[in-house]
Amino acid sequence: AQSVTQPDIHITVSEGASLELRCNYSYGATPYLFWYVQSPGQGLQLLLKYFSGDTLVQGIKGFEAEFKRSQSSFNLRKPSVHWSDAAEYFCAVGAVTGRRALTFGSGTRLQVQP
């Protein structure tokens, strides 16, 4: 079965600083990978996704993520954080075969300082 680890529970960055949120997955083959964002009390919004091809994927709101097979990682990055980026971020993995539900990491809460 697949699993996802987000090692950072809480991260604080200053507005305008760069951001990297870590995600490591466990899966027997190349999985489908996702990053979602959740504002307090809201549902999840898809930021970006990786299925195959170019390992650097671009998403909405200026986010990007890089798939590194050798490290089983799919880290999320943004060059300059805005105060509106404060939220919780979830990495998720989907299996290529079998159960099609996603497996989520425990999330990273991002706080942005002015």
Add this chain to the structure above:
Amino acid sequence: DGGITQSPKYLFRKEGQNVTLSCEQNLNHDAMYWYRQDPGQGLRLIYYSQIVNDFQKGDIAEGYSVSREKKESFPLTVTSAQKNPTAFYLCASSDRDRANNEQFFGPGTRLTVL
């Protein structure tokens, strides 16, 4: 606009009562999912349905029940057998025919047991 609606947004229940959470989608998606979210634990899969009149247990199905009588609807019943039902519940859907597992989420229902 296409999307997923969940109702109610907030729900209060007395111990020993069953409650039903509504989830409706007009995206014409075949697959629907229910997740439970607790602080620091990410999202955990309760039940999922790949097609009408069929559903499977997820990782934490005990104390919950579902039905899938219509393509657009996937209600979740939290029964009195669920020992700790206070949580945020999220419904999602996906297009079963797509090669990937991208899921679209509703706004969630917060259930509190009094």
